[in-house]
Amino acid sequence: xxxxxxxxxxxxxxxxxxxxxxxxxxxxxxxxxxxxxxxxxxxxxxxxxxxxxxxxxxxxxxxxxxxxxxxxxxxxxxxxxxxxxxxxxxxxxxxxxxxxxxxxxxxxxxxxxxxxxxxxxxxxxxxxxxxxxxxxxxxxxxxxxxxxxxxxxxxxxxxxxxxxxxxxxxxxxxxxxxxxxxxxxxxxxxxxxxxxxxxxxxxxxxxxxxxxxxxxxxxxxxxxxxxxxxxxxxxxxxxxxxxxxxxxxxxxxxxxxxxxxxxxxxxxxxxxxxxxxxxxxxxxxxxxxxxxxxxxxxxxxxxxxxxxxxxxxxxxxxxxxxxxxxxxxxxxxxxxxxxxxxxxxxxxxxxxxxxxxxxxxxxxxxxxx
Numbered sequence: 001x002x003x004x005x006x007x008x009x010x011x012x013x014x015x016x017x018x019x020x021x022x023x024x025x026x027x028x029x030x031x032x033x034x035x036x037x038x039x040x041x042x043x044x045x046x047x048x049x050x051x052x053x054x055x056x057x058x059x060x061x062x063x064x065x066x067x068x069x070x071x072x073x074x075x076x077x078x079x080x081x082x083x084x085x086x087x088x089x090x091x092x093x094x095x096x097x098x099x100x101x102x103x104x105x106x107x108x109x110x111x112x113x114x115x116x117x118x119x120x121x122x123x124x125x126x127x128x129x130x131x132x133x134x135x136x137x138x139x140x141x142x143x144x145x146x147x148x149x150x151x152x153x154x155x156x157x158x159x160x161x162x163x164x165x166x167x168x169x170x171x172x173x174x175x176x177x178x179x180x181x182x183x184x185x186x187x188x189x190x191x192x193x194x195x196x197x198x199x200x201x202x203x204x205x206x207x208x209x210x211x212x213x214x215x216x217x218x219x220x221x222x223x224x225x226x227x228x229x230x231x232x233x234x235x236x237x238x239x240x241x242x243x244x245x246x247x248x249x250x251x252x253x254x255x256x257x258x259x260x261x262x263x264x265x266x267x268x269x270x271x272x273x274x275x276x277x278x279x280x281x282x283x284x285x286x287x288x289x290x291x292x293x294x295x296x297x298x299x300x301x302x303x304x305x306x307x308x309x310x311x312x313x314x315x316x317x318x319x320x321x322x323x324x325x326x327x328x329x330x331x332x333x334x335x336x337x338x339x340x341x342x343x344x345x346x347x348x349x350x351x352x353x354x355x356x357x358x359x360x361x362x363x364x365x366x367x368x369x
Contacts, residue, residue, distance in 0.1 A: 124253015287334025
């Protein structure tokens with residue numbers, strides 16, 4: 001492994017020793033050395049594949065919306081969970097891509113999936129590059145508060161622009177978007193659209209997993225834990241942040257494109273502060289810096305909201321708020337922290353040095369006759 005990567009690993013290890021010890025004690029020594037994350041990911045994938053087979057039609061439509069929002073939450077987890085950028089404007093990329101593909105469908109009659117999804121991804125990427133370049137690539141490093149308020153301002157400005165621009169439909173947005181198509185086939189609500197979205201989510205998830213377990217991901221982990229030390233080692237921290245910010249914007253744009261065609265219309269709230277805050281709650285609830293935590297958080301929050309709104313129509317937002325508050329107070333690392341330790345959340349990078357052994361190796365050696 002290159003010397004620079006070893007230096008970053010030492011920087012991360014120094015800051016996380018206490019946290020890792022606390023997590024191991026909380027989880028118990030039985031779980032030491034065992035990889036829980038692939039099991040959790042496998043269970044979630046199997047449940048997602050079987051969902052349309054057991055759900056009613058209207059619930060399949062709802063599940064499709066949840067999967068799209070999980071893709072959106074994945075983009076925020078990359079930005080915040082791995083780079084430490086608190087973006088309160090993630091909906092800007094999500095909604096702008098939705099408006100972009102809606103205009104393509106309305107004005108140019110372009111609904112081909114091979115054109116609209118790349119276009120939405122490119123729109124999200126472009127807006128993220130512009131906003132990220134302004135907020136992150138200044139002469140001096142940007143503070144967390146500056147970036148948070150800057151992204152929040154961008155989202156609010158986009159919301160006001162969409163509401164006041166007649167070409168975008170004003171308050172009413174753009175309704176009656178034509179279905180997304182491929183050749184002569186139209187993707188309407190139902191199992192076909194669900195599995196299309198699920199397939200895209202799985203592919204993007206695997207790419208994100210590869211990214212955060214690469215040497216670039218190691219640098220991001222060091223950036224999240226101690227930005228000043230990473231900068232001291234010669235890394236351009238702001239450039240790393242801008243790159244991951246742009247990737248997150250591209251994924252949010254992809255999710256926004258799918259959302260627009262699934263719902264059949266776009267409206268100003270898609271670029272506004274409410275949706276930006278909503279995705280923060282998804283990741284907080286599930287657990288940041290894990291990717292799968294963002295997916296689980298989205299499913300649980302949306303599922304609980306759906307059930308509460310149907311059974312407690314007058315007070316369901318209060319009940320949901322209390323549940324979120326309890327989780328954040330007692331499990332700051334999210335629900336995923338019940339099964340996932342701190343060391344596995346950060347991950348292992350590179351090959352294990354010769355002559356060392358894991359806890360599993362020790363157990364096998366001790367159990368041998």
